[in-house]
Amino acid sequence: MKLKSLILFSILSFTLFSQDRTLPIPKLVSGDNIKLNIQHGSINLPFGVSKTMGFNGDYLGPTIMVNKDEFLSFKINNDLNEDTTVHWHGLRVPAEYDGGPHQIIGKGTVWEPEFKIIQSASTLWYHPHLMGKTGEHVYNGLAGLFIINDDYSKSLKIPKDYGVNDIPIILQDRDIDRNGSFVYSPNMHDEVFGYFGNIILVNGAFEPVLNINAGTYRFRVLNGSNSSIFRVRFSNDKKFTVIAGDGGFLPKSLSTSEIIISPGERYEILTDFDTDDESFLITDIYGGSSFKSMKIVTSNREGVFYTHPETFLSKPVEYNQKSNTKREFLMETQMMGRFTINGKAMSMDRVDFSLPVDSTEIWTIKNIGFGMMQVPHSFHVHDTQFSVISVNDKKPGALYSGLKDTILIMPGDKVEIAVNFIEYLGKYMYHCHFLEHEDSGMMGQFLVE
Ligand code: C2O
Ligand code: CU
Ligand code: CU
Numbered sequence: 001m002k003l004k005s006l007i008l009f010s011i012l013s014f015t016l017f018s019q020d021r022t023l024p025i026p027k028l029v030s031g032d033n034i035k036l037n038i039q040h041g042s043i044n045l046p047f048g049v050s051k052t053m054g055f056n057g058d059y060l061g062p063t064i065m066v067n068k069d070e071f072l073s074f075k076i077n078n079d080l081n082e083d084t085t086v087h088w089h090g091l092r093v094p095a096e097y098d099g100g101p102h103q104i105i106g107k108g109t110v111w112e113p114e115f116k117i118i119q120s121a122s123t124l125w126y127h128p129h130l131m132g133k134t135g136e137h138v139y140n141g142l143a144g145l146f147i148i149n150d151d152y153s154k155s156l157k158i159p160k161d162y163g164v165n166d167i168p169i170i171l172q173d174r175d176i177d178r179n180g181s182f183v184y185s186p187n188m189h190d191e192v193f194g195y196f197g198n199i200i201l202v203n204g205a206f207e208p209v210l211n212i213n214a215g216t217y218r219f220r221v222l223n224g225s226n227s228s229i230f231r232v233r234f235s236n237d238k239k240f241t242v243i244a245g246d247g248g249f250l251p252k253s254l255s256t257s258e259i260i261i262s263p264g265e266r267y268e269i270l271t272d273f274d275t276d277d278e279s280f281l282i283t284d285i286y287g288g289s290s291f292k293s294m295k296i297v298t299s300n301r302e303g304v305f306y307t308h309p310e311t312f313l314s315k316p317v318e319y320n321q322k323s324n325t326k327r328e329f330l331m332e333t334q335m336m337g338r339f340t341i342n343g344k345a346m347s348m349d350r351v352d353f354s355l356p357v358d359s360t361e362i363w364t365i366k367n368i369g370f371g372m373m374q375v376p377h378s379f380h381v382h383d384t385q386f387s388v389i390s391v392n393d394k395k396p397g398a399l400y401s402g403l404k405d406t407i408l409i410m411p412g413d414k415v416e417i418a419v420n421f422i423e424y425l426g427k428y429m430y431h432c433h434f435l436e437h438e439d440s441g442m443m444g445q446f447l448v449e
Pocket of ligand 2: 088
């Protein structure tokens, strides 16, 4: 850990949870004609003021909540004094509206994507994706949740009252400097090994308090960090049930006391809280420090308890080992902070391969490192939700049993996924979701035709 972080810890450790810092819940927006204004802002943390960027506000953005089969239209205004893009992470969407590096929203201009939701209930998110700038824009605060509901999710007897018992949890680490603010300034070491923070923000707040009645709560957890792997758990080893991953409900839920969640991944969990209980949501940074990221205070009032479902309807991607096209992706950390996939760094005008729409393929992805440069990577593909066939030739565990769009690959590891692209055509990205790696070239493009 960096020295400045250590110093800050000893200074700050007495600044603990203040009862008037309640957990912020991002506003809901929905329907057609969703308006997003991308703007500069600033936030006050107990240590000082940080310059930020946000959608319709100073930091982060509203939660977009939509239904399957719904037709959406947006007016996205770029009020920044620089270009950016808005990408719908995890969404099956026409390439021209994917919001990747090619769909630049010039400063002072408006982008009006419109598309139909063709996938099932899940917790997705949105964030900028400008070539070489994704890390900086996300770090400054440009991110929001994108929740899809469908008839099935609405029929389930689980908490679904947004902000009341269905709580968004956007976890991000930020590196507070000696002036008390966070500024995006990774050095070469950070770019390779991860840009770790010395504080954790939950929905943009430092050490917030969630005040609730007793009952069952659903947390939709997004690792919105740039390049930190989080272990998420509660104090007292409290048990919880994981019910959904990136692309929706798990076929079989998992009772556990911790989850590992890498940048860009989401999990939905159910937890019960008793009356007059006090606990903490703990976030440990892999290879870094451990934080009490949020305090949960339960009143003496009894709310609603739900049985945690053991199974859910969930449709995997069907594949055929004999007939499906296979592809291999080697993720390599080169010298001097250069990152490649299959030996190549991202180029805006190179398409790496093409595939026909409505086909299923089997992709093998390996993290092959390079000498001493053995660092974790993750693999994210646009316009799809994939099924994990194997991890190091073994059937994946319960957490990976549902649809996913981002998967962590530790050094030397290999994953095999079944991936399909339906309905929409065009040029899409695949990349490492450690944003400093992505911005340093660990990305490629494919064409669905
Ligand atoms: Cu969440 Cu291509 O990104
Ligand atoms: Cu994406
Ligand atoms: Cu990476």
